[in-house]
Amino acid sequence: MTTILEEAAMTGVPATGESTARYPAYDFSRPAQLGRESTRQLEAAFESFARLWSSQLTAKIRVRTHLALEGVELVSYQEYADTLPSTTAMVAGSFAGREEPCVVQFGLDSALLWVVQMMGGRSTSMPEARTFTPIELALVRNLMEGTLDHLSASLGGLLPGAPTFSAVHYNPQYMQVISGAAAVIVARYAMRLGDAETTATVMLPASAVVDRLAATGSDAGAGHTAAQTVAQVRSTPLEITLRLAPLTIGAGEVLDLAPGDLLRLPHPETRPFELVAGRTTLAQATPGSRGSRLTCLITTTPEETP
Template sequence: MTITTEEAGMTAAVQLEDPGAAHPAYDFSRPAQLGRESTRQLEAAFESFARLWSSQLTAKIRLRTHLVLEGVELVSYQEYADTLPSTTAMVAGSFAGREEPCVVQFGLDSALLWVVQMMGGKGTSMPEGRTFTPIELALVRNLMEGTLDHLGASLGALLPGDPVFSAVHYNPQYMQVISGAAAVIVARYTMRLGDTESRATVMLPASAVVDRLAASGPESGAPHSADITAIQVRATPLELTLRLAPLTIGAGEVLDLSPGDLLRLPHPETTPYELVAGRTPIARATPGSRGSRLTCMITSIPEETP
């Protein structure tokens, strides 16, 4: 038999030499990603909120407003904060019995345009962004109390309660009410105010939403049992390899190999091959064929040892 590799035989699938290529290391410093169904459920809720918020702003500031949801993601708070301007409007909403707030974020220039419009002015362009005066803050608070009501109505049972206005923060890096490593769900919007365009986001603490999201999902009613686990394990695909006993040779001999060279294998002709899953031996088998397909016949299965 002529071979050019250390191990030879018939494989039911390509054996992975590097398990890490198929199963990359999990980064515990980053939160896990949302499932497809969970993402769709959140997108539907945030799109509902966009419609309610658009209608509220249009009615309150007398300027046609349109919001478009760009996407929903699960990131750490620090990653979220790094994407925001160093100075911006972050309206925090608190939940009864919880320390982590939700946040509705938008540009200070957008908010000042709202104030101009609510005071009867006519904003032809975005004002220069700055922190609010007491009167401006009162107007923005009144507006955002209604916005938080719309957020609670849109997300419903996904939230631990109705969010209540608590404060306005101007610097995302100095917002001390949530840890930088905490996982948060972020919805990003494009906001169009008349002829001007800006960005807005909504942040929810993942700890307050993920469990409720799972409980309200399409598979939430499926009971977990040992039988279901066994079925899932049995349906898990495994890659099988039928292999000979390995041959160990020197690196220099490998470099000198060329087509036509013969290598004497240490595997006896009458000994069955080893059937392995990954790198774990599971049986002994002899090779054969059926029609044009190669086969193997199980000859023995090693007994499990406790």
């Protein structure tokens, strides 16, 4: 069969630049943000923790303590570490069976004030920040074991288990137990110790929390059924093409083509065309028309082909 070289493809969905222009570019260097409902659920849990922690500190160090939640965000660990002082107290809590820790962070000057108060001393101002001595570390560890218990009680099923005291780190940049690109959930607090004001944070590994957060949401019981999945697939736009059997020619022949040239196509006149999506053959069909519109009549599908 000899035919004039013309476009022989029939597209089911027109390809336009508008379909991609509607969607903003996704920044893979930043994790996706928390949903509004998830944020509210986390805020309620972290506010409960703030009340328990402030009550614990008030009872232990005998200084009236108040914590106010400033916000909850989902960031990378490196972004979180960049907001912290170069030297600070980071109490790591480990989960059984997981490498990623949770972290309760506060200023070293705040912790040293706690130690002074717990040992019966009195301080009218914040001590100068420095790393802990072995005795101070033992006192801080005893205090923070109770704090981690309060964290577990407040977040409940959002955690993969009860965190246990692991270690105290002093430099957020050198904390090697978590990747800088790992997504973390951070709660930031304004802390008042008597007349002194400072800050504190709680960091949770997002990988340990996000799935549990979704499972405890209001739509947790409305999981996608098989019928909903099929309906979604059926409604997805798919570009299809009606094509003849392909012809292989040399690159030189392509460069020499000109209007009016004829190409002999290896497609028998009695053979139906192929209806394809990408490289997958969906069916065989014969071309036709209905009024001014091009059509094709499905003759066989892969299941019917012997």
